[in-house]
Amino acid sequence: MKTFDALFAELSEKARVRPEGSGTVAQLDAGIHAIGKKIVEEAAEVWMAAEFQTDEQTAEEVSQLLYHLQVLLLAKGLTLDDVYKHL
Numbered sequence: 001m002k003t004f005d006a007l008f009a010e011l012s013e014k015a016r017v018r019p020e021g022s023g024t025v026a027q028l029d030a031g032i033h034a035i036g037k038k039i040v041e042e043a044a045e046v047w048m049a050a051e052f053q054t055d056e057q058t059a060e061e062v063s064q065l066l067y068h069l070q071v072l073l074l075a076k077g078l079t080l081d082d083v084y085k086h087l
């Protein structure tokens, strides 16, 4: 099972290698504004799932929000340690 840190390592590698067909590369190329909109959209989906859908659907929406937050970190050149030091 993939962890938060393992996903960030995978996405960092995608950003470095820029493989053909990577959605992450496409998101990074779309820029901060587009990534930010995606985060807001996914956050709303988390809220709606938590209120009206199943626990499984809620967990899936949370995973998507976490993914897009990681893409934003990469777009900004931030690391997980930059975040962890505030936890």
Ligand SMILES: N=c1c2ncn([C@@H]3O[C@H](COP(=O)(O)OP(=O)(O)OP(=O)(O)O)[C@@H](O)[C@H]3O)c2ncn1[C@@H]1O[C@H](COP(=O)(O)O)[C@@H](O)[C@H]1O
Binding pocket: 010, 011, 014, 021, 022, 023, 024, 025, 063, 064, 067, 068
């Ligand atoms: N964990 C994720 C992940 N979570 C969410 N997403 C993206 O977020 C979208 C979720 O959006 P929604 O379900 O709301 O559907 P949607 O609004 O129709 O989506 P889009 O129209 O925006 O594509 C998905 O379509 C993916 O593009 C993810 N994309 C990739 N990953 C993982 O990231 C890694 C690298 O992926 P690639 O860069 O694509 O190789 C792989 O391990 C993937 O499993």
